[in-house]
Amino acid sequence: MSNQPYSFFHSVEKSFDKAAQFTHWEKGLLEQIKACNSIYSMRFPVRMDDGRIEVIEAYRVQHSQHKMPCKGGIRFSHKVDQDEVMALASLMTYKCAIVNVPFGGAKGGIKISPRKHSAYELEKITRRYTSELVKKNFIGPGIDVPAPDYGTGEREMAWIVDTYQSLKPGEIDAAGCVTGKPISLGGVRGRKEATGLGVFYGIREVCNMPDVMEKLGLSTGIEGKRVVIQGLGNVGYHCAKFFREHGALVVCIAEQEGAIFKADGINEELLFQQRKSTGTIIGYPGSIALAKNTDALELECDILIPAALENVIDAQNAPNVKAKIIGEAANGPLTPEADDILIARNILVVPDMYLNAGGVTVSYFEWLKNLSHVRYGRMEKRFNENMNHHMLSQMEKLTGKSVLPEERRLIEHGADEVDLVYSGLEETMINATREIMDVWQANPAIPDMRTAAYVCAINKVGTSYAEMGIFP
Ligand code: GLU
16 A cells, blocks of 8 residues: 555554553553544546646545544645555644644645646645545534645645635634635744744753753753754754754755755755755755765764654664654654664654644644634733833832843833744643653653653543543
8 A cells, every 4th residue: 555665554553552551541442542533535637737637646534533623734745645644644643632732633645746746736736635625524624624744835725725715605714724824814923933943842852851861971952962954844944943043053954965064054044045046955065965865864963853754764774873862853754663773772762743743733823813813912912012111111210220222122022923822832842842751751661752752642532532431
């Protein structure tokens, strides 16, 4: 079924089973949690620009409806198949549970290479896919809410919401049928960078844990850490940006065409602009090109961030990884065999299903914004600014001293939408990191952080089922 040497869904099941033994749930309930509840596999024709009809293969999988709506991105890739979409939908359930986002997991996929299609063809494919979802009741603000994923972004989400709204006239909450939309169509500020920022918050929290860092032989904190990033897409780009802005050195970035190394750090924005104009990351001023792009994964560094696709670290290259921490920004970048090798080598793997949960967390904020029909901060911003101004003036009057102008600006500032989104995301990632670490510390038999994360997720989903009374 899969294009890959083995099934991605099977590897998710394997990780699940490994963790399930550390929980107390009965077998049947564990099987229910693990299973994909609804699988919609579709084929539809689209006439291409050259007049040909192409039959498009596409999927939407709803892994769990223990909380509604279901939630998860839609990817456009020639590698899409049912097995992959099932695996990714499962990861969404566990991801949402860990970060306390009240959704079931889902995922969609269209088997196309977006670069090989014109914008007009992509629009036709996306709109037709959306109407297929509407036809089968697989989309809606209370049913299933797609979002961007590999190969999709704001543009595709705009087509989806527009198609949905035209098929459901008058539905007051229609904007909540998809997240990751442009701001003008009901998107939320901060959604674009959310996954990368969440990865940064998660890794920063891990790096602030003295006992964890001591075991890895690293100093605490982000500053000065050498970071390697695979992928300069939306997630990789924003990871690089936030690590650099907080004092880490992004020493290597890899893309399809190759990998570059620069010991004193790469500026992702300059690199991005260069790639846009020349089509390649190679030739970045002051950098050295590595022989193969996969060499980046084996480079000497403190933190390795695979931010592209699944299964990039396997039994072959895992023994050569030199990073102390691997932050899984992509979904499923390690095979289970690689996981075992890395555990034995005392390399800390910070797992995907919680580390890259920033995207869905901010999607949750966007969905709430759509349901409440009001921008975050609209009601309280001015009130808070007036109050802060008043307090500061009183303090200055009472002390006879005045605050510096830049301090005044900082203190008086009332929260904008983006401030609230960042704050909500930071809080979410810090809490999730601590929850997982607590579970791990409470049971020393748990071998790794991924298993600890799965234990958290299984317990939360299990509790929902149990409290529904299905499994008394
Ligand atoms: N595609 C992202 C993920 O894999 C975001 C999903 C969402 O926002 O619903 O987590």
